[in-house]
Amino acid sequence: MGGPVPLLLAALAVGGLIALAWAAGFRGDAQLSDEAEALELAASLPGGFAGRDVRLSADRRHALITDAQGRIALILPHGAHFTARLCDGAAAEARGNQLVLHLGGRTFHIDGGEAADAWLNLLERSRPAEMRPHNAQGRA
Known part of the structure; x- marks a missing residue:
């Protein structure tokens, strides 16, 4: 041939x-279709996670979810799918509409839109007081 x-x-x-x-x-x-999808993904975390408050990023590629114990889960894209991670001990900063999250040796850039500062406050409140930046303790 x-x-x-x-x-x-x-x-x-x-x-x-x-x-x-x-x-x-x-x-x-990958984009999250709605808050219910983000809650379902967070529920798959080891040990369980009963999410209550969901904040989707402006581009619907990330979500932050709180539970009754004050823990925060991050939903993030992994290829064409999503994964969930607890944000225990995460450090964060806002740069305009971007939330820069340092978690487990990795850095994530999240499009927080107009709510980037609210995302930052949520993350700072979840950290133990001794781990918060000095300028954030008054806002917590």
């Missing part, structure tokens, strides 16, 4: 694999 036929068959095979990956959900940027 020579000429363009093997090349055409290879192109069709690659196209088929791309279509299969797309149909399986491996496409584009």
Whole structure:
């Protein structure tokens, strides 16, 4: 078999694999559909997490969720899906509408929109007093 036929068959095979990956959900940027989806993701944390208050980021790629004990869970994209992490001991700062969150040796940039300062206050209130920046203790 020579000429363009093997090349055409290879192109069709690659196209088929791309279509299969797309149909399986491996496409584009992940976005949270609503608060209920974020709550469901947080409930999957080890040991359970009964979320109460949900704040979606402006671009719907992240969410912060509080529970009755004052813990905070972060929902963040992981490829085309999402993962949930507890924010115990996280440090954060607001830079305009961006919330910069330092958690577990990683840094996350979250589009907090107009509510970036409210996200920051929520995170600071969840930290033990001795871990808060001095300028944040008066706001907590």
